[in-house]
Amino acid sequence: MIVIRSALRHGVVRAALVIGVVLAYGVGLWMTLLRHFEGGHHHGGPSLLVHWLGAATIALPFVILSVGSALALARSLTGREHHSLFARRAVAAAAAAPAASLAFAAAYPARVWLFGASEVDALPPPVRIARDTLLSLAIALPVAALGASLALREGRARHVARVRLVALAGAACLAAALGGSVHAADPGPGAPCPVGAPVKSFDVQAINVDITLNRFGDHDPTGKMYVLSNRVGDVRAEEHAPLPNRVSTGLREDPIQALVIRANEGDCVQINFTNNASGGPFGVHIDGLSFESGSSGDEVGQNFPSDVALGASRMYRYFVPNDPTLEGAHYMRPGPGNRQAVAHGLFGVLAVEPPGSSYLNVTTGAPLESGWEASIVPGNGRPAFREFVQIYHEVGDEDFLISTKDGDFVPQVDPFTTSYRPDARAMNYRSEAFMNRLAQAPEQESQGYGSYTFGDPATPMMRGYLKDPTKIRLVHGGGEMFHVFHLHGGGDRWRFNPLADPTNDYGKTGLNKQAIETSQSTRLDSQAIGPGESYNLEIEGGAGAVQQAAGDFLYHCHIAEHYISGMWSFWRVYNTKQPDLAPLPDRVPPPDAVDSSQLIGKTFNGTTISAGYLDCWIRQQLPPQGVPHSDQDSSVWNWTTAPSNPQIYLGEPEDKGPWPDLPNLSAAHPGSLITDLAPGQIVSTPSGDRPKIMFDPTNGRPAWPLMRPHIGDRPPFSGNGHTGAPWLGETGNVPIPNGPSVNPYAGRNDGLCPNSAPLRKFNVVAITLPIKNTKTLTDPTGMIYTLAQDKDGVYAGTKPAQPLAIRSNIGDCDAVTLTSEETDATQASGFAKVNMHIHHVQFDPNASDGVITGMSYEQSVRPYKAEDPTLTAAAAV
Ligand SMILES: [Cu+2]
Structure with a gap:
């Protein structure tokens, strides 16, 4: 009461009113502008002027009270009568500025209530108030000085000052109003579609999301995504689901995935967009379609901004011209200036299909609303095909740290391989860095892509049946670096420009030993792709390629540091029906x-399988039977027959885990595939639960995949003397044996090499030796392939140490035997392993890719001098 009376006596109330008004509106303007330039202002929401006046007016009573208290306190501490006018103004300004800043900052809940939240609202309240107070202070001090000069005057000057104050405020309002109206008027979504065009409508949101990158639980808690509104609940459920099955192996239909929606040539597309993600404003911009400026989804130049504020909505409308060249993936993302949001997942694809196409769920065959994989049934009568939309991207910028499931950060350098930024090289929000796998078995580096040693990855796994027509829509969704898509399998190729080449026909699939030698459009098995680019890959021969092999076909970014850091998966091509893969509707x-x-009683290639022939038929198609003596023993596979029925062949005892990349479809059988979980498929034996080995009833070959994961163990080599073609067979049309024996590889028209093909044999040795690179510099640990007959000369220096070049003619059959004389001591890992991969020739991926992909056999070799016994005396002859 004493303070108030004192304040009244000294005119503090009047000063607080004047200085408070000036400060509330001055600080308010400053903070509104700051927020605007931070990106927190909401296009489509209130204008800058309304925002400023609203925020300042809400804060005004708090500011006046706070300033009044500060002035009274200062007055009581310093007195008045003995100070000059200048000193009184200085004291008043010094007291009022921090008080007003604090009051303005503390009033933010009222502003949030009025204008909605922005990304900075996520700060804890004390931190936010402190931040805003400091930010305000920069402008509050000069504004408070102005206010003090207006409020504290001698005699008649006070009236003049108040007139000036009113004039000043009016001018500010006018300037702000003019500034807020320079944009053009909102043109709306536009009308790009012709009358009668079929309309496809999507309700899409931008949301914040915690993106889990793999089953080891590495994640980006600051992720953002586009999502169909009806899937937001599923996304929230996935965010909090328990590991490891929070994310499926192979991506599948998980709700948290980059949005892929579809439309046909000739369609009109409407997106009803709501921005529920912080850090915006955000919109939707789609490349390569017809639209008007109001559907650009961004903020460019003097156009009306067609992105929207947090919580706001807007409709975008596009026309997909009826033009075959538009088929494929059209990149979708917010407009320019949103690089960070894109780096954390705010991108997607509108896939354009032939006119009248319908889209089916690959698992069920039912109509599909969205998703990276689909079965497309064209409306133009062309064959149905599998479509896989692969979106390559980086996670965060190069300084961003990815979180682990335990709240730590993923290291910037993989401790096992020295690859940089593990988990930051991703496809469709998934990354399967070798690091997490090698932590379990560091010496199995050559099995990094292997499912026997480490299980199937969480990255998008394409699936199909032999001969399925297949198109890959390749998209770069990131913004930082180039990637090089490469598909393994040798015969897996595509035209650079499929539409420009009349020799291309995606629907012509199946075995083709005489693929045309030249094509108008270059045939590729690798495609470099930069930010925002999109390519259509129509795979020659379809699933299994022209050699028609069942198996796992690797695809990855060709840049080693990128695939080791997670950018890889494979294409699993089955030869028998799967319960979770609906056949294409127009195929057998x-x-x-x-x-x-x-199999007993069936006839394959002229051989009828009697009970007596059964073991011979099967044994020749499997690795030698035996129990490995260590986790590096790949000479045998532990298969057997059922105790109750010797005609039932069983695979290895099941790996019971735990391990994140086991299928984990059943708690009792974590290592079992979905086909094993049908009744009667798992047989208990004294050595463990074993799945039945299954076969294709039309040709007697094992159903792919033959093996199941055995975490940490080296897979077996293929049978029949480490044959390079265990599934296809090495030679076509081998004569069927007469008499009491069977040959499962006889009489096949799809044996890898036609039996008339000239055979070339190459014995290649990987060796380590110093290699002179320049006149003065030598690489002490050079490693090269050399022909066995050249090896001694290369070691001795009488033959040059140079990259191996071998030659064959089109139509030849090449048999390469690879051995290693590398040394463990010269390897960074201390454990030498070598393999060999060749492009653009037909081979059986199960054993001749060189790279051990998925459930393929071992194809990498250890140095024989380190592994094999050495004779210490001449052997008796
Ligand atoms: Cu790359």
Whole structure:
């Protein structure tokens, strides 16, 4: 009461009113502008003028009270009568500025209530108030000085000052109003579509999301995504689901994935967009379609901004011209200036299909609303095809740290391989860095892509049946660096420009030993791709390629540091029906797999399988039977027959885990594939639960995949003397044996090499030796392939140490035997392993890719001098 009376006496109330008004509106303007330039202002929301006046007016009573208290306190501490006018103004300004700043900052809940939240609202309240107070202070001090000069005057000057104050405020309002109205008027979504065009409508949101990158739980808690509004609940459920099954192996239909929606040539597309993600404003911009400026989804030049504020909505409308060249993936993202949001996942694809196409769920065959994989049934009568939209991207910028499931950060350098930024090289929000796998078994580096040693990855795994027509829509969704898509399999190729080449026909699939030698459009098995680019890959021969092999076909970014850091997966091509893969509707469904006993009585390639022939038929198609003596023993595979029925062949005892990349479809059988979980498929034996080995009933070959994961262990080599073609067979049309024996590889028209093909044999040795690179510099640990007959000369220096170049003619059959004389001591890992991968020739990926992909056999070799016994005396002859 004493303070108030004192304040009244000294005119503090009047001063607080004047200085408070000046400060509330001055600080308010400053903070509104700051927020605008931070990106927190909401296009489509209130104008800058309304924002400023609203914020300042809400804060005004708090500011006046706070300033009044500060002035009274200062007055009581310093007195008045003995100070000059200048000193009184200085004291008043010094007291009022921090008080007003604090009051303005503390009033933010009222502003949030009025204008909605922005990304900075996520700060804890004390931190936010402190931040805003300091930010305000920069402008509050000069404004408070102005206010003090207006409020504290001698005699008649006070009236003049108040007139000036009113004039000043009016001018400010006018300037702000003019500044807020320079944009053009909102043109709306526009009308680009012709009358009668079919309309496809999507309700899309931008949201914040915690993106889990793999089953080891590495994640980006600052992720953002586009999502269909009806999937937001599923996204929230996935965010909090328990590991490891929070994310599926192979991506599948998980709700948290980059949005892929579809439309047809000739369609009109409407997106009803709501921005629920912080850090915006955000919109939707789609490349390569017809739209008017109001559907650009961004903020460019003097156009009306068609992005929207947090919580606001807007409709975008596009026309997809009826033009075959538009088929494929059209990149979708917010407009320019949103690089960070894109780096954390705010991108997607509108895939354009032939006119009248319908889209089917690959698992069920039911109509599909969205998703990276689809079965497309064209409306133009062309064959149905599998579509896989692969979106390559980086996670965060190069300084961003990815979180682990335990709240730590993923290291910037993989401790096992020295690859940089593990988990930051991703496809469709997934990354399967070798680092997490090698932590379990560091010496199995050559099995990094292997499912036997480490399980199937969380990255998008394409699936199909032999001969399925297949198109890959390749998109770069990131913004930082180039990637090089490469598909393994040798015969897996595509035209650079499929539409420009009349020799290309995506629907012409199946075995082709005489693929045309030249094509108008270059045939590729690798495609470099930069930010925002998109390519259509129509795979020659379809699933299994022209050699028609069942198996796992690797694809990855060709840049080693990128695939080691997670940018890889594979294409699993089945030869028998799967419960979770609907056949394409216009194709003959693949056969249901049968167990070995059901092969009896069937005739394959002229050979009828009697009970007596069964073991011979099967044994020749499997690795040698035996129990490995260590996790590096790949000479045998531990298969057997059922105790109750010797005509039932069983695979290895199941790996019971735990391990994140086991299928984990059943708690009792974590290592089992979905086909094993049908009744009767798992047989208990004294050595463990074993799945039945299943077969294709039409040709007696094992159903792919033959093996199951055995975490940490080296897979076996293929049978029949480490044959390079265990599934296809090495030679076509081998004569069927007469008499009491069977040859499962006889009489095949798809044996890898036609039996008339000239055979070339190459014995290649990987060796380590010093290699002179320049006149003065030598690489002490050079490593090269050399022909066995050249090896001694290369070691001795009488033959040059140079990259191996071998030659063959089109139509030749090449048999390469690889051995290693590398040394462990010269390897960074201390454990030498070598393999060999060749492009653009047909081979059986199960054993001749060189790279051990998925459930393929071992194809990397250790130095024989380190592994094999050495004779210490001449052997008796
Ligand atoms: Cu790359």
